[in-house]
Amino acid sequence: MEPHHPMNIYDQITKPTLLLDETIARRNIARMAAKARQSGVRFRPHFKTHQSAEIGHWFREEGVTAVTVSSVDMAAYFAQHGWDDILIAFPANLRQLSDLDQLAAQVRLHLLLESVEAAERLSAGLRHEVAIWLKIDVGYHRTGLDWQNMADITAVAQTVHALPRLRLAGLLTHAGYGYTVGGAAEANAVYEQMVTRMNAVRDGLRVVGLETAVSIGDTPTGSLVDRFDGVDEIRPGNFVFYDTMQVSIGACQPEDVAVACACPIVAKHADRRQIVVYGGAIHLSKERLADADGQVNYGRIALPAAHGWRILPPQNVVKTMSQEHGIIQADETLFQQAQIGDLLLVLPVHSCLTANLLKRYLTLDGRWIEMADIH
Amino acid sequence: MEPHHPMNIYDQITKPTLLLDETIARRNIARMAAKARQSGVRFRPHFKTHQSAEIGHWFREEGVTAVTVSSVDMAAYFAQHGWDDILIAFPANLRQLSDLDQLAAQVRLHLLLESVEAAERLSAGLRHEVAIWLKIDVGYHRTGLDWQNMADITAVAQTVHALPRLRLAGLLTHAGYGYTVGGAAEANAVYEQMVTRMNAVRDGLRVVGLETAVSIGDTPTGSLVDRFDGVDEIRPGNFVFYDTMQVSIGACQPEDVAVACACPIVAKHADRRQIVVYGGAIHLSKERLADADGQVNYGRIALPAAHGWRILPPQNVVKTMSQEHGIIQADETLFQQAQIGDLLLVLPVHSCLTANLLKRYLTLDGRWIEMADIH
Numbered sequence: 001m002e003p004h005h006p007m008n009i010y011d012q013i014t015k016p017t018l019l020l021d022e023t024i025a026r027r028n029i030a031r032m033a034a035k036a037r038q039s040g041v042r043f044r045p046h047f048k049t050h051q052s053a054e055i056g057h058w059f060r061e062e063g064v065t066a067v068t069v070s071s072v073d074m075a076a077y078f079a080q081h082g083w084d085d086i087l088i089a090f091p092a093n094l095r096q097l098s099d100l101d102q103l104a105a106q107v108r109l110h111l112l113l114e115s116v117e118a119a120e121r122l123s124a125g126l127r128h129e130v131a132i133w134l135k136i137d138v139g140y141h142r143t144g145l146d147w148q149n150m151a152d153i154t155a156v157a158q159t160v161h162a163l164p165r166l167r168l169a170g171l172l173t174h175a176g177y178g179y180t181v182g183g184a185a186e187a188n189a190v191y192e193q194m195v196t197r198m199n200a201v202r203d204g205l206r207v208v209g210l211e212t213a214v215s216i217g218d219t220p221t222g223s224l225v226d227r228f229d230g231v232d233e234i235r236p237g238n239f240v241f242y243d244t245m246q247v248s249i250g251a252c253q254p255e256d257v258a259v260a261c262a263c264p265i266v267a268k269h270a271d272r273r274q275i276v277v278y279g280g281a282i283h284l285s286k287e288r289l290a291d292a293d294g295q296v297n298y299g300r301i302a303l304p305a306a307h308g309w310r311i312l313p314p315q316n317v318v319k320t321m322s323q324e325h326g327i328i329q330a331d332e333t334l335f336q337q338a339q340i341g342d343l344l345l346v347l348p349v350h351s352c353l354t355a356n357l358l359k360r361y362l363t364l365d366g367r368w369i370e371m372a373d374i375h
Numbered sequence: 376m377e378p379h380h381p382m383n384i385y386d387q388i389t390k391p392t393l394l395l396d397e398t399i400a401r402r403n404i405a406r407m408a409a410k411a412r413q414s415g416v417r418f419r420p421h422f423k424t425h426q427s428a429e430i431g432h433w434f435r436e437e438g439v440t441a442v443t444v445s446s447v448d449m450a451a452y453f454a455q456h457g458w459d460d461i462l463i464a465f466p467a468n469l470r471q472l473s474d475l476d477q478l479a480a481q482v483r484l485h486l487l488l489e490s491v492e493a494a495e496r497l498s499a500g501l502r503h504e505v506a507i508w509l510k511i512d513v514g515y516h517r518t519g520l521d522w523q524n525m526a527d528i529t530a531v532a533q534t535v536h537a538l539p540r541l542r543l544a545g546l547l548t549h550a551g552y553g554y555t556v557g558g559a560a561e562a563n564a565v566y567e568q569m570v571t572r573m574n575a576v577r578d579g580l581r582v583v584g585l586e587t588a589v590s591i592g593d594t595p596t597g598s599l600v601d602r603f604d605g606v607d608e609i610r611p612g613n614f615v616f617y618d619t620m621q622v623s624i625g626a627c628q629p630e631d632v633a634v635a636c637a638c639p640i641v642a643k644h645a646d647r648r649q650i651v652v653y654g655g656a657i658h659l660s661k662e663r664l665a666d667a668d669g670q671v672n673y674g675r676i677a678l679p680a681a682h683g684w685r686i687l688p689p690q691n692v693v694k695t696m697s698q699e700h701g702i703i704q705a706d707e708t709l710f711q712q713a714q715i716g717d718l719l720l721v722l723p724v725h726s727c728l729t730a731n732l733l734k735r736y737l738t739l740d741g742r743w744i745e746m747a748d749i750h
Contacts, residue, residue, distance in 0.1 A: 013747035014470040015446070048698060070699045071390070072654075091641035091701055093653050096388040114642055118715055127625055142700060143642050143651045266466035267489055267518050276518045278446075278468050280730045286661040323423060324445045324465055324725055325517060341469035352698055356657045357732075 008342055009366045010304045011302035015271070016353065019345065020241075020369065021308050026058055028239050032222065039228035042075060044068050044087060046217060046237025049352045051371040052361070053081035055240070057372045068217065068235045072096045077372040079107050080277050086110065089172070089217070090234065091135060091143060093282040097125035104128035105314065112172060116159045123163035128360040131169035133215060138173045138197045141284065145172075150204045170213030172202055175221055177275035181352045183250040187224030193222070195230035204232050223251040243351035244300050245289055254311045257359035259361070260302055261346040261354060263326060263337055273335045274326040277344055278337060280321045285353035299346040301328060303337075308364055309345045318346055378653035383742045385637070385679045385718055391658040392637045394720065394731065395736035395744065397681050399633035401433055403464045407597065414603035417443050419443050420586060421592060421612025424727045426458035426746040427736070428459035430615065438596055443592065443610045445472045447478065453603040461485065463594070464547070464610065466510060466518060467493060472500035479503035485544060487521050491534045495548075496632055498538035506544035507535045508590060513548045522572040524550075525579045532585050545588030545607070546576055557723055559624040562599030569596070598626040617674050618726035620664055629686045633738070636729060638701060640687050640713055648710045650703040653673040655696045659721060660728035674721040675705055678712075683739055684720045693721055 009019075031044075036043035045059055056067070056078065062154065066085035069075045072093065075086045087110035100122075103109050110131040113119050119132070133144040134156055143152050160168045162241035175194045198214045205212055217235025218226075223246070228234055241259045242252040263279030288296045297317035302309035312334055321331040328334075328344060337346065348354035355361070361369040384394075398533030404420075411418035420434055431442070431453065440458035444450045448467065450461045462485035467475065475497075478484050485506040488494050494507070509531055512519035520528050535543045544657045550569045584599035591603075593609025598621070603609050614632045617627040626669040663671045672692035687709055694704040696717055703709075705721060713719065725731035730736070736744040 015468070015473070037418065073390070090653065091643055091651060093390070094641050095639045095718075099389070116713065117644075121716065140696065141644075141647065142695070142702060143644070146646070152535070229422070255623050264470045266468055268491075269518070271521070272516065272602075275464060278465065281660070281662070281728055286663075287656070287658070288661075320517070322517065323731075327517060340490065341472075353656055353661070356698075 009362060009364060012366070013264075013287065013343060013362070014049065015264065016279040017308070018358040018361050019260050019262055020257050020363050021339050022363050024256060025055070025240055028242065028256060028258060029058055029062055032236060032239055033064065035057075035226075036228060036234055037063070041228045041231055042066060043235040044215070044217075044233050045240070046089065046235050047078060048072070048074065049237040049240055051077075052368045052369055053078070053372075056081060056083065068237065071374070072099045073374040074372060075103055075109070077374065079103060079162045084108060087133070087235070089174070090111065092122055093103055094118060094121050094125070097122070100130070101126045101128055104130045105260065110169060112131055113160065114143065116156055119156060119163060119166060123166050126165045127166050129167055132166045133170050133172040134160070134212075135203055136171050136173045136175065136198060138175060138194045140175060142174070144173065144219060147201050148187065153201060154205065154295045157205050163211055168210060168212065170215055171198055171199055172215040172217075175216065175218050176311045177236070183237070184224045187221045187251075191221040191225045199230055203304065219246060220249045220251045230273070238352060241351040241355070243348050243354075245287070245349050248289055254300070254347070257347050257351070258308050259351050259355065260347050261299075262304075262343045262345050263356065265340050265342045265344060268335070268338065268340065270335070273330050273332070274319070275330050275338050277326045277346075278324060279326040279330060279346060280324040282323055283354070283357055284318065284321065284326065285350060285357055286321070287348075287350035287353050297349075299348050300327070301330070301334065302345040302347060303334075304343055311347065383497050384737060384739060387716060387741070388637045390638075390639065390735070391395070391654040391733065393733040393736050394637055394684070396633050399631060400430070400615055401615065403585050403631060403633060404433055404437055407611060407614055408434075408439065410601075411603060411609055416603045417441060417608040419420055419590070419592075420615070421464065421607050421611050423449065424455060424612040424615055425730060426452075426749070427744055428453070428747075430743045431456060431458065431493070443612065446749070447521050448749045449472045449747060450478055450484070451483075452749065454478060458697050459483060463487065464549070464719070467497055469493060469496050470501070472497070475505070476503055476664070479505050487547060488531060489518065489530055489537065489662070491636075493572075494531060494534045494538060494541060495521050498541050501540045504540050504542055504707055507541045508545050508547040509535070510550045510574055511546050511573060513550060513569045515550060518547070519548065523720045525576070528576060529580065531581055532580050532587070533583065536585055543585060545586065545590055546573055546580075547590040547592075550591065550593045552693050559599045562596045562626075563635070566596040566600045574605055594621060595624050595626045613727060616726040616730070618723050618729075620662070620724050623664055629675070629722070630691070632722050632726070634726050634730065635684050635722050636674075636733065637718045637720050638664065640717045640719060641717050643713065643715065645710070648705050649694070650705050650710065650719065651715050652701045652703060652721075653701040654700060654721060656697055657734055658729070659693065659696065659723055660725060661696070662723070662725035662728050662733055664724045672724070673701070676709065677720040677722060678709075678721065679718055686722065687710040
């Protein structure tokens with residue numbers, strides 16, 4: 001029997017298209033799931049990266065039964081697709097109380113809170129029980145209760161504990177400052193500090209008779225620590241695809257990046273060795289990455305290969321972009337090889353944002369995988 | 376008869392929603408259309424900003440009959456909605472030849488070229504006639520033939536002239552470097568230089584017996600010059616909504632910005648006077664703007680008002696964002712006034728990208744306007 005000819009997938013591509021290497025993504029999932037199992041923690045992956053019921057199944061095959069999402073709409077989408085234990089890792093939006101209540105009637109719904117006021121309004125507005133996690137700020141300063149502010153944390157925890165329909169479940173943090181770490185040693189230090197701080201808060205609540213679980217979640221520390229000690233649950237998300245930001249952090253190798261945006265070449269400019277592709281801000285997003293010299297880029301370049309893609313040396317990058325154009329700075333080899341009408345691949349800086357823009361995936365064996373269509 | 380109560384539109388908003396002030400947008404359209412009429416040039420507005428058939432009608436009411444788009448899909452959408460003179464202002468994508476041919480059968484289709492090779496492949500791949508514009512680079516260096524390189528320009532023009540199914544229509548440029556101008560004097564200088572260079576190219580082609588029209592298009596110079604002298608056609612697009620980038624350039628006043636993203640407040644942090652809203656990179660885009668001190672922001676803040684919104688002092692900005700969170704740096708007045716569950720409005724940095732993400736508009740009288748659903 002003839003084998004498949006995977007190169008053929010490139011023949012059918014006419015416009016910016018997000019390719020997904022299922023083998024890499026499944027390997028990324030299996031590795032994180034195994035580490036969670038070995039550490040004895042619950043693996044509640046964040047599905048905001050892929051936003052796809054089908055890719056959700058790949059997690060289920062690794063034993064995952066609980067998930068994290070970032071919006072009420074995304075929770076509703078995964079509830080529709082059979083998930084019944086869903087955490088919305090975003091401060092509860094009081095303007096969506098009726099949607100939240102409807103979800104709470106269907107699934108075990110977990111919400112985030114960080115104020116007495118929001119707790120009271122949530123309790124008053126719901127008819128079904130929800131599990132509540134207090135969002136703790138361990139140093140990222142995006143949102144959450146400061147881990148050192150035990151007075152406020154205790155007040156919110158006691159309010160939640162006392163109010164009907166709210167069940168105090170635990171403490172949750174996102175060490176987003178993990179995104180500035182540079183390798184395993186720093187990631188382990190960040191992890192250690194985060195876990196120490198979270199457990200200090202847990203101990204503080206235990207003093208007043210409240211038991212809480214600890215949930216953490218970010219791809220850099222999740223990828224770089226060997227074991228998840230001192231926590232009950234992990235919620236990384238980006239690792240399913242990774243991207244060049246994670247490569248630059250040291251959380252993965254370029255070969256671990258599971259998605260690439262195929263972009264048709266529309267022009268070449270020999271004087272500045274630039275290649276113009278159809279593929280811009282509305283496909284890749286304007287997430288940027290600065291290298292050691294402060295040079296900004298919007299993605300790294302690969303070429304179609306017999307199976308998947310071949311990543312080019314790091315000097316080949318998306319240098320600038322506008323709404324639909326990407327301008328590729330090419331080395332001499334790439335510039336000579338690239339022809340108008342060919343495809344280049346862009347490994348995205350931030351795969352979550354690129355996937356959110358392109359809305360579906362083409363696997364290397366030519367199958368389309370749909371995402372939630374959420375506006 | 377009771378008047379409408381426009382405040383009610385805010386009551387129905389539960390998640391990030393793009394509000395559109397139709398009065399402002401129509402005023403922006405009318406002003407540009409009038410200037411084009413008075414200058415005796417064809418107004419071929421770029422519809423990539425709004426991507427909406429309904430908003431397209433507002434242009435038609437101002438006498439517009441020809442439009443610009445940035446992709447084949449967008450051309451097909453507007454062709455479906457009754458437009459029959461469409462320019463795709465993007466280098467012709469040779470991987471979409473059959474789509475282009477199908478469009479060329481339906482409408483007067485205008486395409487961009489900048490190489491002999493692309494001209495030959497386009498001619499060979501089409502069965503219907505298309506109008507060809509040569510993309511000229513007058514200094515932006517994104518794409519196009521360098522205006523000083525008359526040898527190459529002439530070669531491409533003569534190739535187009537000689538090939539079947541291609542009709543040489545004109546010379547086209549996008550003075551994207553208009554985006555770095557700072558006010559009317561600079562914009563006029565940029566305009567003057569652009570038009571001088573385009574006419575030098577036109578004169579060069581006339582010498583070899585080729586007549587070409589000149590088409591220009593960008594919102595900064597389009598807004599800031601008094602008359603469109605020396606050109607045949609203008610193609611600005613962003614001006615329909617404007618945004619804070621255009622405010623910073625001086626192309627418009629804050630009061631000319633016609634769209635704002637309504638975002639629910641989900642948390643407040645008194646220690647750093649920050650407000651957390653539901654509204655992040657997947658709603659607003661990561662387009663950023665640096666102020667005179669180099670401080671980066673992702674949008675400017677307004678409050679719901681009796682009709683539309685009231686823009687707050689410029690120190691109130693989206694300071695950072697992640698996928699779904701926006702972190703607002705607030706002055707004391709805003710911080711005190713803003714309550715969890717309320718709405719804040721964000722005037723986007725780049726309205727084209729924000730509209731592309733949010734996919735529909737809510738007018739101040741509570742009507743939804745749909746956009747093209749293009750993946």
